[in-house]
């Protein structure tokens with residue numbers, strides 16, 4: 637299936653500690669998914685410089701999200717927008733959405749005391765998320781009604797991004 641023009645934005649938490657996109661990429665290495673980004677060459681070099689693995693024909697990007705928002709509000713690029721994600725298989729969303737994840741675990745049952753990461757989004761994360769959403773809504777003409785929490789996608793059996801997440 638081809639990557640379709642993004643018409644939705646799906647919101648996630650990583651369900652874990654505040655780590656970089658590259659660390660998540662390495663964590664996903666054993667799980668077999670990933671896409672090879674072959675062009676443009678300058679983009680390939682950007683990924684390689686960041687530490688992503690160069691392979692025959694380009695660079696492999698395994699992290700499933702398109703954007704990762706760290707606790708301090710910095711936004712790290714995951715997959716390029718123009719390739720499919722690996723963040724929400726329900727409703728074919730990997731092919732028609734942009735996936736954004738905030739680091740942390742905002743589920744009060746799974747992470748009551750913060751042992752699995754910070755328990756609610758930081759102010760800096762929410763501020764950065766709003767800015768990123770406005771940007772993506774504008775460039776892809778995505779209405780607010782199509783910004784969806786992972787758990788609200790029909791058929792997605794998950795509590796992601798947790799009950800302590802709210803915009």
Ligand SMILES: [Zn+2]
Nearest residue numbers: 648649786796
């Ligand atoms: Zn999720």
